[in-house]
Amino acid sequence: MIREFPVTAVQEALHRRWRLLIPVYILLAIIVLIGIVGAILVLILLWQLAQNRTPHYADIIEEFKYGSIGTEPHSGIPYRIWRALPTLFPEDFAGRQDYSAFGFVYESDADGRQRELPIGISRRTYRDVDIVWFNCATCHTGTVSATMTDPNGRQRTGRHIIPGMPSNNLYLERFIRFLLNAGADERLSPDKLIAEIDKTGPKLGPIDELIYRWYIIPTLREGLLERRTRLFPLLGQQPPWGPGRVDTFNPYKLIQANIPLASLQQSELIGIADFPSIFNQGPREGMHLHWDGDNTSLAERNLSAAIGAGVTPDSVDFDAIDRVARWVKTLQPPPSPYQPDATAVARGRDIFMSQCSACHGFADSGGYRFIGSTIGQVEPNDKLRADPHRLDSYTEKFREFQLANFFVGTPHQFKYFVKTNGYANLPLDGLWLRAPYLHNGSIPTLAALLQAPGQRPITFIRGVDRLDMKNGGFEAPACDPSTPPANAFCFDTRLPGNSNTGHLYGTDLPEAAKTNLLAYLLTF
C-alpha cells in the first residue's frame, strides 16, 4: 500500500501524536495483554474454585461403596497424595501398594485388576483438586470367608464382601494414627512428597506443582498436625481400638465440635464400640438407635454419623446421604450359611420366643420380625450390667452442644438426641455377620454370649473373617496380649471399655437348651 502524506493539519497532528505515543500504546497493549491473560487466569482460578463434583453411580451398591457424601472437602486427602503414601511409608503399609494394611477392602474391576480405591473411600473434585475420604461404606461393609449361596442359588466359597455388615476388618485407629504421625514426618515435606507423587502417577504440571508445594501440602500438614495435637492425648488414654471398632463420639467432640480434651470428664474418655450393621433400617424408624439408644430419628442419626465421617454443614451432600439412607431401609442381610439341625432350631425358637423376642424381635421363614414389647427400647445398664464406657461417653453436656450448634436454623438442626441410662435392645437381623457381640465386641461368639461372664473368653483374636461354624461368629482363637501373633490383634477384655460382663440372658439355661437356642440364633 502506498504511504500517503496527511491531507489536513489534524491528520498530521494525529500522525504525530500516534508516533509520539507509540511507546504508550505499546505499554497499553502490554497492560491490556497482561490484563487479558490475568483475567483469563482469574476466570480459570474462579472456575477451579467453583469445582465441586463427584462421580455418581447408577448401581446403588456402587454408590454406597464408592459414592461421596461430602466428607472430602474439609476432611479428606488429595488423591495424588493418597496414592503416594504407601511407597513413602512402606513400614506402615506392610510393603503393599494399597491401604489393605489398615483393613480397607479392595474389589477387582471387570478386568480383574484391583480398583484404585478401596470400598468406603470416595472421590470428589473440589476446587479442581481430586480429594478422597470416607463414606458410609467405610464403617459398614465387611467381609466373611465362607461357603455361601448366591442369589442365583449357586454355592460360592471364598471371601465375600457384604455391604451393610460391620466393617470387621477396618482398623480405623491404626489408620488415624498413621495419618497423624505422617503429618509430623519429614517425608510429608513438599520436596519428598512431590517427588513421590510424580513417581506414583502422572508428573504434576508446573502450576499444579506450585499449588501442591505452596498450598495443598502445607494445608494438609497443618490440618494433620492440628488434629494430632487434639487426638493423640485422647488416644493415649484409650486401649487400642482393634479392627472393627471406633470411638464414635470422643474424636467427634474434639475435632468437629472443637471441645478441649481438658473439659471432658475422665468417665467419658473411652467410647470404643463395634461398627454396627445397617440392614433393615426402615423398621428401625422410631426405635432407639446407636448402641446406647441416644437417638430415635434415622435421618438425624445418619447425619450425625456423616459428621463423624467428616462432612460439615458446608460440604454435606444431602442428596447422596438420602439416596443411601433410602436404600438401607430395605437392605437385607444375606441368608445365613449355617445349617443347624431343624429340630434344634425349632426348640431354640421356642426358648427365644419366650425369653428373648420381647427385646429383640424374632426370625421366621418370612424373614426377620421387628416385633417385641421392648424392641428398640433402652434397657437400663443397672439391669443389663454391660461395660458402661460407651454409655458414659455420650454425655448430657455434649448432647446440649449438638442441639445448639449443628445445622442451627436449618431443617436439619439436631433435636432427637437424648441421654440414656443403658443400651438399646437391638433387632438381631444378620446376626451371623455381627460378631463379636455386645456393643463393645467383647464376646467373640454366640455360644460364648450364652456363657456366664466368668466363662467367656478373656482374650481373643479380632479381625478374622472366617466363620466359626460351631459357635456362631468369626473364628477368634485365644491369645496372649503380651505376645500377640503377627498381623493379628489380640483383644483383651480386661482393659477399660472392653469388659465382657453383662447381658446374662440365657446364661443360666441348661446346656441342651443353649445348644437349641444357638441353633436358632444361627439362622438369623
Next chain:
Amino acid sequence: MTENAPQGSAALATLAGIKDVIFTPLKFNNLEVKNRIFRSSVSGRFDNEDGSLTQTRINWECKFAKGGIGAIISSYVPVLMEGRIIAGYATIHRDDFIPYWQKLGNAVHSFDCKFIMQLSHSGRQMDVPGVHNYARPTLSATSKNESLHGFLCRAMTLGEVHHTIDAFAQGAWRAREAGLDGVELHAANGYLFTQFLSSGINDRTDEYGGSLANRARFLLDVISAIRSKVGREFHLQVKISAVDHNNVVPWEKKGNTLSESVQVAQWCEAAGADAIHVSTGSLFPHPLNPPGGFSFETITATYDAMISSGVSTLRNYFLFRYPMLRPIFYWAWFRMKRGRPIEGVGEDEARAIKAAVKIPVISTGGWQTASRIRAAINSNACDGVSIARSLIANSNLPKFWADGHDLPPSPCTYCNRCLLNAPKNPMGCYEPLRFANHDAMVEQLMTIYNTHPVLQVPRPDEVVP
C-alpha cells in the same frame, strides 16, 4: 381568550396611546434603530467557497427584516479567510466583496431595517475549516488545542496580531463603504477575541497575555484601529461574554468573571464602542449559549461533518453516538444549566454591565416573550434584546407582539436542533413538533433558496484557464 390573544396590559397601553417600550426607537451615538429588537448573529452555509455572498443570504436576511425587527446583526463575517468558522459563510476580507454586501444592505434597508455587520475571526474555534484552512493550524492567542473538539491552533506572533488588527479595521471600512449601518466585534463565545480575553485560554507571555489589561489589549487595539480607519461617526458595538464558564470540559480553568467583563465593557466604552452586546460562555455552542436542549440524535446525524476538524472529535462522536456513553456528555453539558432560566439567561449579567457603562446594552439569551423583554428593558437590565432562534421559528415575531400577543402561536421550543444542524445542513427550524411532517419542514428550509434564474454566459476574460 387564548394564550396568544392580546394581553391585557399591552392592549390597554396601546389603547391609551402609550408606546410599547419594545417598539420605541433605540438611539446609539451614531445610529437609531426603530425598535429594541435585534436579530442576533446566525447563519447557514449559504455562500460561496471564496467568501462572496449569495442571493440565498440576501433572502435569509430579508426574511427577518420583513418580520419587523429593528436591526439585523449579520452572521459571523470573517475579516480574513483564516478566521472562518465554517467554510460557506460570506466574508469581508476583499474589497471586491463590497458591492455584494451593498446589495444585501440595500435589500435589508428596503424593509426599514438596519444592518450591522458582525466582524469576526474564529481563532482556534474553527468548526469546518474548508479547503483554505484545513492544511494548517489556525491562529489563536494560544497554542493549546481547543478544549471541546481538539481544534489545532498556533499562538499568533506579534506581527500576525498586528496584521489581524488591521484586517478588522479594513473589514469595518468595507462595511462602511458598503453602506451598512455599523459593525459589531464578536468578542464573545470563544472566538479569537475571547481567546485573547479569557484567563482560561490566553497563556501568552507578551503584552497580549497575563493581566486583564494585557488580555483586553487586542480588542481595544482593534477598536482603536477601526476608529482610526472609519472615524467616530460609524456605529461600532462590541459583543462580549459576561462570564466565561470555560470549564465545560471539566478539567479546564473557569476563565473570566463578571467583574472582569464589566471592566472590559468600560474599557470598550472608553475606547470608542457605541454599545455592548452581552452574551455568555467562552466557547460555542456553550451550555448557557444558546440555552435549551441538546438532541443527541440530531448531533449524531450532523457531527460527522466535523470529525476531521479536530483531534478530539471522534471521541465526541462516540459520546454522542452511543447511548451508553451519552450520560458522560450529558453530565458535562447540563451541569452548568442547573437553576438557570432559558429565556433571559443572561439578564442579570447584562444588568450588571449596563449599570457600569453609559452606552446602550443589548442582551441575548432565549428572549421570546414580549412581557419579559418589556420587563427587562423597563428594569434597566438592557436597552434592547437580540434574538436568533425564536426569530428562526417565527420571523414575524415583532408583529405578534405589536398585535398585543405575548408569544406566537407556535413558539420556539429552544430544542437547539437549528444550531446542531448548522455544520451540515441548511439553516432553519428543525423542531419536528412545529411541522406537520418532514416535508413541511424541508419546505420551510428551502424558502430562502428561492433565487432568481439570472444565470449569465461568462465573458471570455472571466474564464480562468
